[in-house]
Amino acid sequence: MVADCGANCARWLLCLANFIFICVSTGVLIVGTWLAADKASFINLTLNITTSNYSPASPFVSEDAEKILKEFVEPAVIEQAAYILIAAGAFILVISFLGYCGAIKESRVLLTAYGIFLIIIFALQVALILLCTLYKSQADHHSKGFLKSTLSKYYTTGDNKDAVTLSWDLIMAQMSCCGVDGYEDFRTARLFVEKSSAEGLGRQVPESCCILTGDPLLFKPADPSCIISPTQSNSYLSTGCYDKFSFMVTENLDLVIGAVVVVAATQLLAIIFAFCLCRAVGQERDYHYKY
Numbered sequence: 001m002v003a004d005c006g007a008n009c010a011r012w013l014l015c016l017a018n019f020i021f022i023c024v025s026t027g028v029l030i031v032g033t034w035l036a037a038d039k040a041s042f043i044n045l046t047l048n049i050t051t052s053n054y055s056p057a058s059p060f061v062s063e064d065a066e067k068i069l070k071e072f073v074e075p076a077v078i079e080q081a082a083y084i085l086i087a088a089g090a091f092i093l094v095i096s097f098l099g100y101c102g103a104i105k106e107s108r109v110l111l112t113a114y115g116i117f118l119i120i121i122f123a124l125q126v127a128l129i130l131l132c133t134l135y136k137s138q139a140d141h142h143s144k145g146f147l148k149s150t151l152s153k154y155y156t157t158g159d160n161k162d163a164v165t166l167s168w169d170l171i172m173a174q175m176s177c178c179g180v181d182g183y184e185d186f187r188t189a190r191l192f193v194e195k196s197s198a199e200g201l202g203r204q205v206p207e208s209c210c211i212l213t214g215d216p217l218l219f220k221p222a223d224p225s226c227i228i229s230p231t232q233s234n235s236y237l238s239t240g241c242y243d244k245f246s247f248m249v250t251e252n253l254d255l256v257i258g259a260v261v262v263v264a265a266t267q268l269l270a271i272i273f274a275f276c277l278c279r280a281v282g283q284e285r286d287y288h289y290k291y
Contacts, residue, residue, distance in 0.1 A: 007280035010273035014103035017270070021096035025089045032085030080163035095121075099274065106281045115274035122267045129260075144242055147180045148188075156191040157206055158199070169208040173216040175248070177241035178209035183230055185240075203227050210235045 034041075095117055102110030132139045154164040161169070172178055179185030183205045186192050196203040210221035211234055221227065223234035230237040249256055 007277050010277045010280075011103045011106070014099055014270070014273050014277065018096040018100035018103065021092055022100055025092035025096060027089075028085050029089030029093060032082050032089055035082035036079070036086060099270070102274070103277060106277070108278050108281055111274050111278040111281075115271050115278070118267055118271045118274070122264070122271070125264070140242075144180055147242065148185060151179065151185050151192075152188045152190060154191065155186070155189045155206075157195045157203070169206065169219060170217070171241055172206075172208040172236075173212060173219060175241055175244050176211075176236050177239045177244040178205060178230075178236045179240060180242050181240040183209060183235070183237040201228060205230045205235060205237060209237060 095114065098110050098114040098117065101107065102112075102114050150164055151168065154162060155168055156162070156165050186205055186209075192206070205227055207219040207221050207227060209230065210223065210226035212218075212220055213222040214220050221234070226234040232238065
C-alpha cells in the first residue's frame with residue numbers, strides 16, 4: 001500500500017467514485033437485460049404497481065398519469081430502450097471496473113488502462129466540440145439530415161408508438177415546436193402519411209405539434225381541429241425544433257459552458273489521479289525492491 005498521503009487520497013477518491021458508477025451501471029444493465037429478455041413481465045409489473053387499487057402508489061396516480069405511463073410501456077418503446085440501457089450500462093461498467101480494481105488493488109496495468117480509456121473519451125469529446133465549431137454549417141446540415149431521416153423512416157401515429165415516435169412527441173410537446181424545420185417534414189414521413197391516410201381524418205400534423213392543453217405529456221390539442229388545419233394560432237407549424245434548440249442553447253450559453261467545464265474537469269481529475277497513483281505505486285515498489 002502506498003504511504004504517500006496525496007496518493008492515498010487519490011486512491012480512495014477513485015475507489016469511491018468508481019464504486020458508485022459500478023452500482024449505477026450494474027442496475028442499468030440489469031434493468032436493460034430484464035427488458036430485453038422479458039419485457040412482458042416488466043410491463044405488467046409496472047402497470048400493476050402504479051395502477052392497481054391495492055398498490056401503495058395508486059392514490060398518487062391519476063387517470064392522466066395512467067395514460068402517460070401506458071404510452072411509455074408500449075412493447076416497441078421498451079424493446080428499443082432495453083438495448084440502449086444495455087449498451088450504456090456495459091460501457092460504464094467496464095470503465096468503472098478498471099478504475100475501481102486498479103485503485104483498490106494498486107494495479108499499474110489496470111490504472112494505466114483506465115487512464116488511457118478516459119484520455120480517449122476526453123479526446124473524442126474535444127475533437128467533437130472542435131469539429132462542430134470549425135465546421136458548423138456542415139455539422140448543422142448533417143445533424144438536420146439525420147434528424148429528418150428518423151422522422152421520415154420511423155415516425156408514426158396512432159397506437160403502438162415506438163421509441164423514436166414517442167421521443168419526437170416529447171421533444172415537440174416540451175419545446176413547443178414542430179418537426180425539424182417545420183410541419184412540412186411530416187409530408188415525407190412515410191409511416192405517418194400511411195397511418196394518417198388510413199385514419200381518414202385528413203391529418204396534417206401530429207397532436208404534439210399543436211398548442212396543447214393540460215399536461216403536455218397527454219398530447220391533447222387545445223383546438224381539436226389543429227391536426228387537420230394547423231395555423232399559426234393553434235399550432236407551432238412554422239417553428240422547427242432544430243432552430244428552437246439552437247436558440248435555447250444560445251440563450252443558456254453560460255449554463256452549457258459551465259456543464260462542459262464541470263464534466264471536463266471531472267474527467268481530467270480522474271486521469272490525473274489515476275496516473276499519480278500509478279506513479280506512486282511504481283515508486284513504492286521500486287523502494288521495496290531496492291531495500
